[in-house]
Structures are given as C-alpha cells and as structure tokens.
Amino acid sequence: MTSSLLFNITTFAYLISMLLFFAFLASRAKAIGAAAMAVSYGGLLAQTVAIALRWKESYDMGVGHAPFSNLYESIVFFSWTIVLIYALLDIKYKYRVIGAFVMPFALLGMAWAQLGMNNSIEPLVPALQSNWLLYHVVTCFLGYAAFAVACGISIMYLIKAGCEEAADGKAGNGLLAMFPPTKVLDDLNYRSIMVGFPLLTLGIITGAAWANYAWGTYWSWDPKETWSLIVWFVYAAFLHARITKGWVGKRAAWLSIIGFAATLFCYLGVNLLLSGLHSYGGGGK
Amino acid sequence: MTTPKKDFLHSLWDFFCSLKLTMFLLISLAVISIIGTVIPQGIPPQEYLARISPAKITLYKALGFFDMYHSWWFILLLYLLTVNLIACSFKRLPHIWKIISQPVTTLSNTLEQSLTNVATIKTSAEPTAVKERLASFLSAEFSTPVVSEVDGAWHLFAQKTPWCRLSVYFVHLSIIVIFIGSIIGSLFGFKGYVNILEGESVSKVMTRSEKEIDLGYSVRLEQFSMAKYPSGAPKEFKSILTVLENGKPVPDYTNVRVIVNDPLSYKGITFYQSSYGNAGNYYFTVTDINGSNPVSLTVAGQSSVTLPDGSSLHVLEATREVSQFAKDLSGPAAQVELHTPNGKAEAFVVYANHPELNIQHAKQHGAGPVIHYRGAEEKMYTGLQVAKDPGVEIVWLGCLLMVVGIYVAFFMSHRRIWIRIQDGAVTIGGNASKNPGAFQQNFEALVAQLKTALTTEKQP
Numbered sequence: 001m002t003s004s005l006l007f008n009i010t011t012f013a014y015l016i017s018m019l020l021f022f023a024f025l026a027s028r029a030k031a032i033g034a035a036a037m038a039v040s041y042g043g044l045l046a047q048t049v050a051i052a053l054r055w056k057e058s059y060d061m062g063v064g065h066a067p068f069s070n071l072y073e074s075i076v077f078f079s080w081t082i083v084l085i086y087a088l089l090d091i092k093y094k095y096r097v098i099g100a101f102v103m104p105f106a107l108l109g110m111a112w113a114q115l116g117m118n119n120s121i122e123p124l125v126p127a128l129q130s131n132w133l134l135y136h137v138v139t140c141f142l143g144y145a146a147f148a149v150a151c152g153i154s155i156m157y158l159i160k161a162g163c164e165e166a167a168d169g170k171a172g173n174g175l176l177a178m179f180p181p182t183k184v185l186d187d188l189n190y191r192s193i194m195v196g197f198p199l200l201t202l203g204i205i206t207g208a209a210w211a212n213y214a215w216g217t218y219w220s221w222d223p224k225e226t227w228s229l230i231v232w233f234v235y236a237a238f239l240h241a242r243i244t245k246g247w248v249g250k251r252a253a254w255l256s257i258i259g260f261a262a263t264l265f266c267y268l269g270v271n272l273l274l275s276g277l278h279s280y281g282g283g284g285k
Numbered sequence: 286m287t288t289p290k291k292d293f294l295h296s297l298w299d300f301f302c303s304l305k306l307t308m309f310l311l312i313s314l315a316v317i318s319i320i321g322t323v324i325p326q327g328i329p330p331q332e333y334l335a336r337i338s339p340a341k342i343t344l345y346k347a348l349g350f351f352d353m354y355h356s357w358w359f360i361l362l363l364y365l366l367t368v369n370l371i372a373c374s375f376k377r378l379p380h381i382w383k384i385i386s387q388p389v390t391t392l393s394n395t396l397e398q399s400l401t402n403v404a405t406i407k408t409s410a411e412p413t414a415v416k417e418r419l420a421s422f423l424s425a426e427f428s429t430p431v432v433s434e435v436d437g438a439w440h441l442f443a444q445k446t447p448w449c450r451l452s453v454y455f456v457h458l459s460i461i462v463i464f465i466g467s468i469i470g471s472l473f474g475f476k477g478y479v480n481i482l483e484g485e486s487v488s489k490v491m492t493r494s495e496k497e498i499d500l501g502y503s504v505r506l507e508q509f510s511m512a513k514y515p516s517g518a519p520k521e522f523k524s525i526l527t528v529l530e531n532g533k534p535v536p537d538y539t540n541v542r543v544i545v546n547d548p549l550s551y552k553g554i555t556f557y558q559s560s561y562g563n564a565g566n567y568y569f570t571v572t573d574i575n576g577s578n579p580v581s582l583t584v585a586g587q588s589s590v591t592l593p594d595g596s597s598l599h600v601l602e603a604t605r606e607v608s609q610f611a612k613d614l615s616g617p618a619a620q621v622e623l624h625t626p627n628g629k630a631e632a633f634v635v636y637a638n639h640p641e642l643n644i645q646h647a648k649q650h651g652a653g654p655v656i657h658y659r660g661a662e663e664k665m666y667t668g669l670q671v672a673k674d675p676g677v678e679i680v681w682l683g684c685l686l687m688v689v690g691i692y693v694a695f696f697m698s699h700r701r702i703w704i705r706i707q708d709g710a711v712t713i714g715g716n717a718s719k720n721p722g723a724f725q726q727n728f729e730a731l732v733a734q735l736k737t738a739l740t741t742e743k744q745p
C-alpha cells in the first residue's frame with residue numbers, strides 16, 4: 001500500500017460522498033444521508049493513513065519531513081482539515097445536509113492535487129527546515145478549513161433566507177425543508193468562525209515567530225503576510241458585525257463568504273499571481 | 286443647556302465610540318492593504334517601472350504607494366483604530382465592571398422577566414430548610430451562592446467565571462501592546478546586513494536605510510560551505526562564525542555554526558544566514574573558433590569582463606566537481622552568462638576537462654569565441670542579516686495575551702443562577718454571557734436535579 005494509492009481512494013470516496021449528499025438533498029432519505037456521511041468518514045480515515053504514510057515514506061527516502069512542504073502536500077492537507085472540521089461539526093450538531101455544501105470543497109482540493117500536480121516527495125530547501133513549519137501550517141490550515149465550512153454554511157443561509165423572503169416567510173418546501181432553520185445556520189456560521197479565528201490568529205503568530213527566528217523580522221509586509229492580515233481583518237469585522245445593529249443575518253453571511261474568498265486568495269492567489277517569500281518550492285530570501 | 290462646543294465634543298466622542306467606525310476601519314484596512322500586495326514595495330525594480338507609465342509612477346510616489354504600510358495615511362488608519370479601540374473600551378468597561386463587582390443578588394420580577402431560562406417548583410417544605418438545602422446543592426453542583434433575605438423571601442445568587450467578561454478587553458489591550466512593542470523595536474532597534482569574506486572580520490553593519498552601525502565587537506567568518514541534495518537542490522548554507530571582543534575570541538561564541546533557521550545571538554544582536562557568494566577569481570582561456578589566439582582571462586567575483594570580440598562575460602555559478610550535476614562529466618565547470626555586443630544574453634556551462642564541449646557550444650552559436658574554464662581561486666563570502674529588536678518580547682507578550690484572551694472570550698462564559706423562595710414556590714432563573722444554547726441544556730439539567738433534591742428531602 002502506498003500513500004499515493006490511498007490518496008486516490010480518498011479522492012474517490014469524497015466524490016461518492018458528495019454525490020450521495022446530493023442524492024440525500026433530493027430524496028430526503030435518511031439512509032442515504034447516513035451512507036454519505038459514512039463514506040466521507042471512510043475517506044477521512046484513508047486520507048489520515050495516507051498522510052501518515054507519506055510522512056514515513058519521506059523518512060524512508062532519507063529526506064524526512066512533515067508532509068506540508070509544497071503546494072501538492074498543502075492542498076491535500078487542506079482537504080483533510082476541511083473534512084475533519086466538518087466531521088466534528090456533524091458529531092456535535094448532526095446537520096447532515098451541510099455535507100452537500102462542504103464536501104465539494106474537499107473534493108475539489110483532492111481532485112486538483114491528484115490530477116493536476118506532481119506528487120513526488122522532495123527534500124526540504126534550507127528555508128523550510130524548521131519545526132515552525134509544522135506549527136505554522138497546521139494552525140493556518142485548520143483555520144482555513146473552519147472558514148471553508150463557514151462559507152458553505154453561509155451559502156446555505158443565503159439560499160434559505162432568499163427563498164423564505166420570496167415565499168413570504170413560509171417554511172420552504174422540498175429541498176429547503178432539509179436545511180436547518182436560518183437562525184441555526186447563522187449560529188453555526190458564527191461557531192465555525194469562532195473556531196477558525198483563533199486558529200488563524202495562531203497561524204499568523206507562529207508565522208511571525210518563524211520569520212523572526214529565520215531572518216530577524218517578525219513582520220515585513222510581504223504579500224502573503226499582508227493577505228493573511230486582510231483575512232484576519234475581514235473576520236474581525238465579522239465578529240464585530242454581530243454586536244453591531246443591522247449587521248447580522250445576510251450581511252454577516254456575505255462577510256463570511258468574502259472572508260473565505262480572501263482566504264483562498266491568501267492561500268493560492270498570492271502564490272500563483274503575486275511574488276514574495278512564500279512561493280512554494282522557492283528558496284529563502 | 287449645552288453649548289455647541291460641548292455638542293461637538295460629545296458627537297466626536299460618540300463617533301470614536303461607535304462600532305460602525307470599527308466596522309468601517311477594519312474593512313477599509315482590509316481593502317486598502319491590497320494595494321501594497323499588488324504594487325511592489327520598497328525600491329521598485331526597473332522592469333516594473335518600465336512597465337507602467339511615468340504619470341502613474343509620479344502618482345504612486347506622491348501617494349506613498351511604494352512604501353504604503355509606512356505612509357502617513359496608513360499609519361493614520363492604525364491610529365484611528367487604536368483610538369476607536371480605547372474609546373470603545375472606556376465607554377463599556379464601567380458597565381461590565383459593575384456586572385462583575387456588584388452583581389444583582391436578588392431575583393426581582395423585572396429581572397425574572399428579562400431572563401429566558403426560568404423554572405418554578407412548588408414546595409410545601411419550610412423555607413429556611415429549603416434555603417439550606419438549595420445552598421448546599423448550588424455549592425456542590427454550580428458554585429457557592431450568596432444568600433439574602435428580602436421582604437420575607439429568600440434569595441440565592443451563584444455565578445461562575447464572571448471575570449471572563451473582561452477577556453475582550455484583554456484582546457483589545459493586546460493589540461495596543463503589540464503596537465507598543467513594534468514602536469519600541471523601530472525606535473531602538475535596527476535591521477541591517479553585512480557580507481563577510483572567509484577569514485575576515487567586521488565590526489560594522491549597514492542598515493537598510495544605508496546607515497552604518499557599530500556592533501561594539503567584531504564577527505569573523507571562519508568558513509562558509511554549502512551542501513546539496515543529489516538532485517542539485519540546495520540542502521544547507523553554513524557559516525562558521527566567531528565573535529571577537531578586542532580581537533580575542535569569546536569562549537562560548539567561537540566557531541559557532543549558523544545556518545538558515547538557526548541564527549547566532551550575541552549581546553542583543555542576532556545574525557541570520559541569508560546569502561553567499563564567491564569573491565575570489567575565476568580563470569578562463571578564450572580562443573578563436575579554430576583554437577588560435579588564446580587569451581587568459583580573470584573574472585573577479587561577481588564582476589564581468591569584456592572579451593576580445595566585445596561581448597561581456599560574468600559567472601553565475603561554479604563548481605569544483607561537475608559530476609554531481611552531470612554523471613558522465615568530471616572536473617571543474619562554471620555557468621557563465623554572455624552578453625553579445627548586439628544585446629543578446631545567453632547562459633551556458635563551460636568546462637575545464639571537456640574542451641570539446643566548449644568548442645561544440647561555440648560552433649552551434651556561429652563563429653563566436655570558445656571559452657574554456659580553468660578553475661577558480663575560491664574565496665567565499667557569507668551574507669548575513671543582522672537585527673536588533675528590543676521590542677520583540679513585548680510583541681510576543683501581546684500575542685500571548687491576544688490568544689489567551691480570544692480563547693476565553695469565545696469558549697468561556699459568565700453563567701449566573703438566581704433562586705427565590707417565596708410563598709411555597711422556588712423560582713429559578715439563569716443566564717450566560719455566551720452560547721445560550723449550551724447554557725439552556727445545563728440549566729434544564731440543573732433544574733431537574735434540583736427537583737429531585739427537593740423531593741427527596743421531604744421523604745426521610
């Protein structure tokens with residue numbers, strides 16, 4: 001068994017899980033929802049083993065390092081954290097349908113990594129040879145994943161709130177009846193961000209600590225740093241929105257979606273479109 | 286009667302206390318920060334300036350876009366945020382403080398109506414006994430209550446973690462602490478760089494703003510070395526440094542290994558491995574395409590020389606043993622860049638032990654000169670970032686305060702329970718500062734337990 005075979009199985013599991021979630025939405029059959037969840041748990045398990053295995057494989061190759069060091073590895077890890085956070089949410093709150101809006105993110109990540117990227121294990125360049133890499137990446141990505149889940153929930157909120165408005169407040173029929181009530185969605189959105197915000201804060205701080213340790217400046221306004229701060233500002237605005245009159249509900253949902261868009265840009269856009277210290281695989285400054 | 290002046294001050298105060306301003310500032314900062322990630326910061330590279338129009342350059346310069354995170358208007362926004370933060374806290378803190386320090390310990394009817402969690406239990410037992418029973422119940426299951434008697438009714442009040450209401454203020458304070466730390470760093474610290482040749486020492490470094498700083502001691506580079514992975518990717522850049530006080534090595538700071546991610550600190554100044562290069566000479570022989578007219582050529586370090594045909598040559602990288610990159614080849618090799626007089630640039634590798642390859646390359650490119658590498662006298666230098674930042678501990682303190690504060694603000698809650706024993710009824714009310722759903726469950730469980738506690742009391 002190799003990690004790359006397991007990653008393929010994971011991708012397939014997430015695809016099946018997503019399709020089952022869609023079927024669950026359409027059919028409202030509890031059994032299908034349970035099956036969808038079971039398959040995504042299976043995928044999560046396979047992916048967990050695969051990540052651990054890849055870690056071990058790197059040691060077998062003599063270039064041992066935690067598997068978070070290039071774009072491929074980080075996308076895979078991102079998918080894993082999204083499913084993990086969603087699984088925790090499911091265990092705690094049991095709103096299955098949310099899976100239909102979260103699993104696509106995880107699948108997209110895995111599919112892109114497996115189909116479009118080189119998955120060979122590479123040795124670490126000097127700039128990345130530090131334990132800070134682990135702390136920094138794990139906290140950042142757990143935070144990103146919580147924001148991804150919050151974004152999925154916000155999309156559900158906007159759909160549901162929009163339809164209810166159109167239907168004059170009558171509880172929706174069909175598909176929408178499956179959605180948790182808007183109040184619950186709003187609350188879950190807040191809760192996900194409540195998990196993501198401290199993690200992002202820790203991610204920024206560990207990044208700053210690492211930068212200070214590696215080249216003596218904890219903050220140098222490089223594009224990646226600045227974008228992480230932009231994301232942080234957006235979610236800080238979200239948190240204050242809740243205590244400001246007139247900013248709850250739809251506006252909060254939009255802030256959450258904008259926040260996740262900024263998160264994605266911080267993660268991918270900066271690497272693919274802007275230049276800076278964080279380009280994956282590139283060396284130090 | 287208020288004078289217009291006072292009105293103005295009032296509205297100014299209200300303006301700074303408003304959370305709408307907070308939203309505006311946070312969102313503005315987010316949007317404005319984007320500019321500096323799109324426009325290169327610092328000294329803009331020539332290619333960039335060539336790409337945009339002169340009018341744009343003038344405009345960007347005037348607006349401070351090339352160093353926007355230090356421009357007056359960006360700093361102003363940060364100051365506004367700070368003032369907003371402080372004003373808001375001043376306005377709300379007394380109210381919060383009162384909730385903590387002077388809790389309402391009796392359950393009045395108005396309070397009862399304002400609570401979402403209320404339950405009533407009928408009891409025929411003697412009120413003082415019920416009170417005793419409930420007090421010990423609360424102490425065991427929740428927290429020790431304050432008991433009081435008002436107008437013939439017994440009141441019990443118990444609360445958990447009231448101080449966590451202050452956490453938000455610690456989060457806000459932490460932002461100010463971080464600002465203070467960074468200001469101290471920029472006032473009393475410096476960021477610089479220095480290049481040291483192998484065997485030589487320096488006692489001064491250059492700051493980013495081209496100011497010379499005296500270290501107060503000197504640092505000698507004993508050796509620089511670089512290791513590569515089999516694939517050719519860099520594995521380690523290593524400087525061996527010795528700190529010298531009055532020309533004498535300092536015992537614990539002799540032959541210290543400094544690599545990327547593992548700096549050397551001495552007397553508050555830290556040295557970080559950052560770059561490297563060869564300042565020694567590279568030797569070449571240049572001939573015509575048929576091997577005639579050999580000319581010896583010496584290229585010093587990073588500089589370039591002009592060849593007989595007018596093209597200029599400089600060395601990008603050199604190695605003593607090429608076989609680690611190309612298995613079938615051996616001996617010294619150099620990667621050079623050639624700029625021909627007609628403005629073409631080309632990078633290629635020339636060898637010491639494989640003249641035929643050098644000739645072959647020249648032939649492929651017309652009748653240009655043939656370049657043979659003869660080897661190098663290596664004299665490596667290391668490039669170190671040098672930094673002193675006396676504010677950094679304060680920044681970490683602020684970060685710690687922020688993380689702990691956010692954790693407490695989000696995941697802890699001030700929970701309160703009031704009980705009134707009056708006219709054969711026990712009324713229980715409660716609320717929590719956070720997470721009402723979870724509190725409601727706890728409250729219901731507590732009331733159920735309380736019911737059993739009251740009914741079992743009657744039995745013995």
Ligand code: HEM
Pocket residue numbers: 236239240242243303304306307310365366367369370371373374377453456457460691694695
């Ligand atoms: C202009 C600056 C700011 C002002 C005026 C401000 C004001 C406030 C106020 C009034 C509250 C509510 C306190 C209460 O419930 O009694 C609050 C909550 C909070 N603030 Fe700020 N704030 C500012 C900036 C920030 C920033 C930059 C952060 C980033 C970490 C932050 C983090 C928080 C958090 C985590 C809460 C708790 C929110 C919640 O419980 O959902 N604040 N802020």
